[in-house]
Amino acid sequence: MASRTPVLTKKDYAVSVLRSYYLQNAQNYGNMQGTGMLKTIWPQLRKIYKDDESEFRRVAVSNLEFYNTNPQPYPFVSSLMLAMYDSGQDEDDVRAVKMALMGPLAGIGDALSQFALAPLFSTIFASLALEGMTFAPLIFIACLVAITFGVRCLMGYLGWKVGTSIIDTLSDQMAAIADIATTIGLTVIAGLSVSFVKVNLALQYTTSIKGKTQVVAIQSFLDKIMPYMLPVILIYFVYWLITKKKWTVYKIILLLLVLGIALSAIGLLKP
Amino acid sequence: MTFTVMQAFLIGLWALFCFAGQVWGNYTNRALFISFGVGLILGDLQTAVIFGATAELAFMGFGVGPGGSTPPNPLGPGIVGTIMAISIKGLTPSAALTLSYPFAIIVPFVITFIFTINSGSMEMAKKAIMEGKYRKYQWMSNFTLYGFMLFAFVFGFAATLSTSALRVFVNAIPTWLMNGLSVAGGLLPAVGFALILSTMIKKEYIPAIILGYVCVAYLKMPVIGLAFVGAVLAFNNYFNGKKAVKNDGNNDVEDGGFEDGI
Numbered sequence: 001m002a003s004r005t006p007v008l009t010k011k012d013y014a015v016s017v018l019r020s021y022y023l024q025n026a027q028n029y030g031n032m033q034g035t036g037m038l039k040t041i042w043p044q045l046r047k048i049y050k051d052d053e054s055e056f057r058r059v060a061v062s063n064l065e066f067y068n069t070n071p072q073p074y075p076f077v078s079s080l081m082l083a084m085y086d087s088g089q090d091e092d093d094v095r096a097v098k099m100a101l102m103g104p105l106a107g108i109g110d111a112l113s114q115f116a117l118a119p120l121f122s123t124i125f126a127s128l129a130l131e132g133m134t135f136a137p138l139i140f141i142a143c144l145v146a147i148t149f150g151v152r153c154l155m156g157y158l159g160w161k162v163g164t165s166i167i168d169t170l171s172d173q174m175a176a177i178a179d180i181a182t183t184i185g186l187t188v189i190a191g192l193s194v195s196f197v198k199v200n201l202a203l204q205y206t207t208s209i210k211g212k213t214q215v216v217a218i219q220s221f222l223d224k225i226m227p228y229m230l231p232v233i234l235i236y237f238v239y240w241l242i243t244k245k246k247w248t249v250y251k252i253i254l255l256l257l258v259l260g261i262a263l264s265a266i267g268l269l270k271p
Numbered sequence: 272m273t274f275t276v277m278q279a280f281l282i283g284l285w286a287l288f289c290f291a292g293q294v295w296g297n298y299t300n301r302a303l304f305i306s307f308g309v310g311l312i313l314g315d316l317q318t319a320v321i322f323g324a325t326a327e328l329a330f331m332g333f334g335v336g337p338g339g340s341t342p343p344n345p346l347g348p349g350i351v352g353t354i355m356a357i358s359i360k361g362l363t364p365s366a367a368l369t370l371s372y373p374f375a376i377i378v379p380f381v382i383t384f385i386f387t388i389n390s391g392s393m394e395m396a397k398k399a400i401m402e403g404k405y406r407k408y409q410w411m412s413n414f415t416l417y418g419f420m421l422f423a424f425v426f427g428f429a430a431t432l433s434t435s436a437l438r439v440f441v442n443a444i445p446t447w448l449m450n451g452l453s454v455a456g457g458l459l460p461a462v463g464f465a466l467i468l469s470t471m472i473k474k475e476y477i478p479a480i481i482l483g484y485v486c487v488a489y490l491k492m493p494v495i496g497l498a499f500v501g502a503v504l505a506f507n508n509y510f511n512g513k514k515a516v517k518n519d520g521n522n523d524v525e526d527g528g529f530e531d532g533i
Contacts, residue, residue, distance in 0.1 A: 021295045025416040026396075028389035035392045039412040053403075060400050064393050071296035115471050118298065120498070122331045126303055127494040129324035134316050137307035137323065144298040180505040182471055183479045187501030189331075189471075190483030192494060193464035196328050198365070198457030227488040234458060238465035249333070249342055252462050253372060260369075260455025261448065271365065271453035 004088035012044050016082060017075045017156035019043075024071060032068040040074075044082050059085070062095070069102045070109025075152045077101050079159030108178065113148060116181035123188045199230035202270035274313060274358075279431035281312045286350050286427030287420045293344075294416050302326035305349025313431075315357045322356035323349065325364040326371070329459055332466035342466075344382070346423065347375030351430045351437075358434050359441050365456025366449060370441065372459070374430075385418040479504055 019040040026035035038045075038060055045063075049056035069077070077098055084094045125140035204217040222229050238256075241247040247255075263269040285308040292299030299305075303323045310319020326348035333342040352371030356364060392411065399407040430437075444452070472480075479501060486492040486500055 021297070022412070024294045024296065025414075026389065026392050026412045027294065027386060027415045028392045029386045030390040031393040035396050035412050036415075038396070039409075042409075057400055057403075061397050064396050064400075113296075115467070118301075119331050119467055119471075122301070122303070122327055124494050124498060126324035126327040126331075129303060129320045129327075132317075134320045137303045137320060140301075141298060141304045148297060176509060180502075180509055183476060183505035183508060184498055184501035186468075186471055186476050186479040187483040187486075187504060188494060188497050189464065189467060190480040191487035191492070191497045192328070192483075193460070193468075194484055195487050197461045197464065198454075200454075200457070228484075231461070232484070234461045235465050235468070238461045239468055242465055242469045249462060249466065250376065253343070253376075253459065256458045256462065257369065257372070257455045260458045261451030264451040264454040265447055269454045271363065271450055271457065 004086075006083075006086040007047055007050075008044055008082060008086045012047065013079055013082065013156060013160050016041055016044055016078050017152055020071060020075045020078060020152055020156070023074055031064060031066045034064045034067045037067045037078075038063045041078050041082055045085070048082075048086050059091070062091070067098075067102060069106040070113065072113045072148050072151050073105045073109045073155045075156030076105060076159035079156045083160055111178040112151070112181065116178055116185045117144065117147060119189055120181065120185040123185075123192045127192060193235055194228040194231045197231040197234060198271075199234055200270050201230070202267055274431050274434055276432070278312055279428045282309060282350065282354075282431045283424040283426075283428035285309065285312060286346065286423040289349065290346055290419050290423035291416060294419055300345060300349075302330050302345040302349045302352075305345065306353040309350060309353040310357070313354070313357050318357050319353050322353050322364045322367055326352055326368055329368055329463050330375070332463035332468075332470075342379065343372065343375035344378035345375070346378050346426065347371050347373075350374075350427050354430055354434055355437055355441065359438050362441065363453050363456070366453045367456075369452040369456040369459065378426075381422050382419075385415055385422070389414050389418070475508075 019042075022039045023033050023036045025039060027033055028035070041063070042060070045056060045060055049059060080101075081094055081098055084097065085091075121140055121143055125136045125143075129136040201217070201219045201222070203219075204215050206213050206215050208214070226232075238252055241252055241255075242249075260269070264271070286305070289299045289305045289308070303320075303326075306319045306323025306326065307316070310316040310323070313319070326345065330343065330345045330348065333345065348368055348371040351374040352367050355370060356362060356367040359367075362370075392414065396408050396411055399405070399411065468480075482500060482504060483497060486497050492500070
């Protein structure tokens with residue numbers, strides 16, 4: 001295909017980064033994000049093909065096909081695709097790049113935004129809120145929105161700036177960043193989880209030491225051996241149910257609900 | 272305490288705004304943030320935020336479901352749980368959390384329903400574009416968003432107006448069962464934590480987990496300190512781990528060289 005003179009300006013690319021928030025507006029079980037993906041690049045495509053309506057329709061419809069990725073690094077795809085369309089590159093190549101990026105970017109995006117960033121900020125600001133900092137939710141949301149917006153802008157810029165060859169080194173760097181975030185996240189989550197899950201034994205027994213009767217709670221006994229022993233066991237038990245027994249979340253919730261009520265009713269656990 | 276229709280309307284709008292964030296991918300649909308707005312509207316920020324933080328930690332792992340399933344949604348505790356925590360005196364955050372689980376579980380069914388009825392999106396969009404009906408396409412391409420918004424508004428509005436019914440229901444719960452619900456509320460966060468661990472864990476992260484446990488259990492470290500300690504471990508891994516990989520790489524090359532020589 002003959003190459004053509006690019007018509008898109010930097011502003012058009014910036015607008016497409018903002019439009020990346022539309023990606024999931026039509027999420028469905030047919031083409032997942034396909035319908036929304038076209039929406040994110042709609043005005044830019046119109047500009048590229050403004051002289052040829054039937055060409056515009058053909059390209060637009062071809063972008064309705066199945067697409068499913070993480071919305072945070074997605075602007076990388078849209079910028080890259082627009083740059084390729086705008087310079088008149090082969091449509092099959094554009095499609096190949098688009099599909100090739102779907103999986104890796106979803107992986108990197110999920111690792112960063114769902115497994116690392118969100119839990120990390122969640123634990124930090126929720127515990128600050130529990131300590132009485134009522135405006136913690138505002139800082140929480142400001143941090144997450146700002147960071148993910150930064151990621152989108154950076155990704156949009158990189159997609160515009162570079163070709164496909166760079167994705168290997170890019171994913172190496174992203175993997176390193178994701179690794180650092182995951183380590184910090186897991187340290188915080190591991191620490192907080194044991195103190196947040198509450199399993200208190202109500203059992204106690206009376207002894208007489210030197211003629212004085214004393215009530216000894218078994219819980220305080222356990223705490224001396226290993227603090228938070230029961231929460232650790234419970235979390236491991238649920239982890240085991242999820243990973244080894246493949247229990248669904250709903251089944252586990254039901255089990256814990258029944259266990260909590262039953263064990264409290266027979267006086268084994270207390271709030 | 273009964274809430275006005277105006278408050279119900281505002282909560283509906285707040286739910287709409289927060290739930291739309293699930294589509295936009297900007298994290299407004301988190302229990303901590305939803306509760307904050309509900310607290311502002313209902314005039315008890317303190318209770319709302321304490322409850323929101325409790326629910327946030329319990330639902331932290333529910334961002335993604337294993338194997339593409341849709342997990343319980345924070346809109347349930349964020350709206351209904353917060354309303355219960357504020358309007359029913361003496362209800363502990365744990366008990367309110369347990370009582371809001373059924374609402375958290377309804378939401379993913381609605382999401383699945385919306386995704387399903389929108390399944391023909393591709394065919395309809397294709398038809399609209401080929402016929403040149405671009406406005407129709409623009410409307411259609413927001414279908415899921417509108418569906419989410421409509422549901423969230425109704426959900427928030429109805430929940431606020433049925434406060435007295437919720438209160439009658441909660442007050443009818445006998446003490447022993449209420450204690451049981453509180454105990455269950457203490458156990459349930461284990462699901463969220465285990466879920467997030469199951470998606471993140473690899474053997475090389477085991478030191479991070481032990482470190483986090485030791486800092487809290489034995490050193491009683493506050494959470495920001497915990498994040499710094501985690502950062503020390505992470506950067507140590509990054510810089511010193513890189514060195515190890517580099518050395519391994521060199522060895523491999525040398526080994527290869529010898530083998531080639533032989």
